[in-house]
Amino acid sequence: MSVRDLYQSKLQPAADAVRHVRDGDAIIVPTGVGEPPTLLTALSEQRRNWRDVKVLQILAMRKYGYIDRETSEHVRHVALFFGGATRAGGQEGWIDFLPNYFSEIPLQIERGLIGADVVFAMASPMDAHGYFSISLGADYTMAAIAKARAVVLEVNPNVPYAYGNCLVHVSQVTALVESSEPVLEVGLPKIGPVQQAIGGHVAAMIEDGSTLQIGYGGIPDAVVMQLTDKHDLGIHTEMLGDGILSLIESGVVTNRRKNYLPGKTIATFALGSGKLYRYMDRNPALEMHPVQFTNDPALASRNDKLVAINATLQIDLLGHCGSESLAHRPFSGTGGQSDFVRAANRSNGGKAIIVLPSTAKDDSISRIVPVLSPGTHVSTSKNDINYVVTEYGVAQLRGKSARQRAAELIAIAHPNFRAELREQARQLGLG
Template sequence: MSFQTVYQQKRLSAADAIRVLRNGDTIIVPSGVGEPPTLLTALSEARRDFRGIQVSQIVPIRKFDYMDLETAENVRHTAYFFGGCTRPGGQAGVYDYYPNHFSEMPEMLRREMFPADVVFALVSPMDQHGYFSTSLGTDYTMAAVKRARAVVLEVNPNVPFAYGNCHIHISEVTALCESEAPVTEVGLPKIGPVQEAIGKYVADMIPDGATLQIGYGSIPDAVVMQLTHKHDLGIHTEMVGDGIMTLVEAGVVTNRKKNYQTGKMLATFALGSKKLYQFMDRNPALEMHPVDFTNDPFLAGQNDNLHAINATMQIDFLGQCGSESLGVVPYSGTGGQSDFVRSANRSKGGKAFIVLPATAKDDTISRIVPTLTPGTHVSTSKNDVNYVVTEFGVAQLRGKTAKQRCEALIGIAHPDFRGELREAARKMKLL
């Protein structure tokens, strides 16, 4: 029987395809724009027909009706990482979340530490060999496919077919539907003078030939904008976005100097524009892999000169980073920050940067604090943090004493807060 014949046998409407669900199932959905909008819309429309369904995902992009808190007993979101769509439900206590390292999620799925009954995923059209590509969200999806009772795909011609370990065979598919809507585009964050200043400090410390991991946000993007004069950079990251594509087009990223996976850019999910998605399609220089390959500190750390750039919201005198909550109130999640901080620490010549504006709320609050706000979730520990960068400079903490760290961090705090920070440090016997 041909692959096309099997394909036609499994092709259904989205409304029929979601009927593989059973009450109490957990649906695994890829991160970001890898979410299948037609399937999730059909689930939303039929949500009152079910009870006890959970949808688990990192960073949903669209706010679907199934996220209605009034029907949470029918279908409820469970977060691996909160995004703008799910943050209100998380902060209201309706949505629960799984603390995790991004790199460990596939293994946690394999060990059945996370439930995974059904996979819903957005994929490319099937190739002549019967394979679909999960290019936009490879992440933990591939491990979930192996675990799930049912795999339901939304096939869209606008999804790129990428290379790497990101392919699902038609024989693994329970049902599929088709759509032709454009893939959701995610614009670049707003970059202002503060972000530019931080970006310049970081960019100046990145040598030619370095391999980069670039997180999402205005400051990492500000770093990218200031790398256009560099040479022979490489990419080993979790997210591929428009900034990286721009560096490739400018000839800055060649991957020639990478000593691990030489000549290849590696990532596990994509977030950007239509142009980015077209850039990914059958691009032999880019491979999309599961997150336990891209983010594993042992593997990523085999890149010499790995430079990892990630943002935080608050940091204390010892260097503990609170990147995912506002006190006890959840905001996002750990994601790959600690994965890549540890990767860069392992790398020969590597540097891990934690970046943050010195203040918040129109310069009324210092983000550098004596102690983290009570209840804050620590994302990067004091033992892992290395370079901390604000618009006022760079503090290098790894290998430094508690007192040296405190002095260095106060030195890059906003000048208006340095006096009170020094007074707090003296009371804590750190100065």
């Protein structure tokens, strides 16, 4: 049977394709815009037909019908990382949270620690050899495809065919559904004066020839905007976004001076505009790989001058970063922050940079605190912390004593809180 005949034999309406799910199954869905809207809508419409089905995903983008407290005993969302669609349910307790390092999710799937009975994923059109590209989210999805009983792909001509270890053969697929709606686009965040100031400090730390890991948000985009005078930067990251695309188009990113996979932009998922998705299509300068490859500290750190830029919500005077919860209330997840902090620390000339505005709630709360709020999830530990940047400057904590760390962090706190922080440091034996 030809690959085209095999394709036709597996083509089904979405309402039929989702019936490959059984009671008790765990469904793996890719990160972000790699989620298949037609399949998840069909699952939502039929959700009362199942019991105890779990949908596992990092960063759900849309609040589908199945994300519903009233029917969670039928189909329940399990967040590997919270976003706007799932945060409230996680804080209320009817959406589950599975703690993880992003880089280790595939290994946990392979070992059966995380269930992967079914995969629902977006895919590019099939090529002449029978391969689809899972370009928008290779992440943990490739590991799940190798493990799952049923693999259901939503084939969409707007999904780019990217190269790398993100290709799936039609013989591996249980069912195919076709759709043609545009891939969800995520606009650039707003950049204010605080983000601009932090971005300026970070940009000044980035040397020509550095390799960047940079994510989504106002501060990362403020950094990107201030890198136009740099030369021969490289990209080895988890998220590919429009900020990175702007650096490539301007010639700032060439990937020529990377030690590991020179000439290639490397990422594991994409989140951006239609322009970004079109850039990804059959581009030999770009490869999308599973997250156990992109985020492995031993591999990423092969690049000299690896600069990892990640945000936190709160940091204490020892350097513990609470990047994923507001006290005990979940907000996001660990994601790849710990992976890339460790990678940059291992890199020759690398810099692991944690960024945060000095205050929250209109300058009424300091984000630099004597100790983290009770229940806060620690994302980057005091042993891994390197650089911390606020709008007031840069603190380098690695190799510093507890007293020195407290002094460095107080120096970049908001001026309104420095005296109070000094007194609190003294009471903790750090002043």
